[in-house]
Amino acid sequence: GIENVSLYLRSHEEWSWVPETPRLIVYNLGYLPRSDKSVTTLTKSTLLSLENGMGVLAEDGAICVTCYPGHAEGEREAAAVLEWAARWDVETYVWSKEKSPFVLFCKKGKNGL
Numbered sequence: 001g002i003e004n005v006s007l008y009l010r011s012h013e014e015w016s017w018v019p020e021t022p023r024l025i026v027y028n029l030g031y032l033p034r035s036d037k038s039v040t041t042l043t044k045s046t047l048l049s050l051e052n053g054m055g056v057l058a059e060d061g062a063i064c065v066t067c068y069p070g071h072a073e074g075e076r077e078a079a080a081v082l083e084w085a086a087r088w089d090v091e092t093y094v095w096s097k098e099k100s101p102f103v104l105f106c107k108k109g110k111n112g113l
Contacts, residue, residue, distance in 0.1 A: 012041075012049040015056045023061040025053045029077055030068030030101070043077040050084055057108055065104040078102070 010017070012027065027049075029041045053063060065085075067078035085106055 011045070013045050013052065015049075015052040018056050021056060021058045021061075022053075023058045025057060025061070025063045027063070027065040029066060029081070030071070030074050037071060040071065040073045041077060042073065043080045046077055047080055047084055050081070054108075059108065062105060062107045065106075066101055067104065068101045070099050070101070075099075 006019075027046070029046060032039070050063065050065075057063065065081055067081055068074040069078040081104060085104055088106065
């Protein structure tokens with residue numbers, strides 16, 4: 001089994017209820033493959049979640065975001081997430097091909113978020 005992992009079914013905007021300080025926050029943005037592609041994550045709530053998540057993240061923590069720019073809202077959201085990450089002095093790693101899903105990894109630390 002997996003130890004030291006907690007899963008919560010909540011909106012990604014909500015962080016005030018978190019019972020302990022997370023060291024890793026993982027986002028899988030976009031839509032659920034093989035499902036209704038009109039149901040997506042939204043730029044506005046994602047940016048609010050990133051800001052709120054940053055506020056509760058441990059000093060040595062990290063935020064990992066997988067973006068899906070292959071549809072209209074996903075493209076707007078991916079651009080906004082990259083812009084959000086560029087505001088911070090973070091170690092940022094992006095693996096990407098145009099219009100392909102990509103991973104953004106932001107490590108918090110003395111020069112981080």
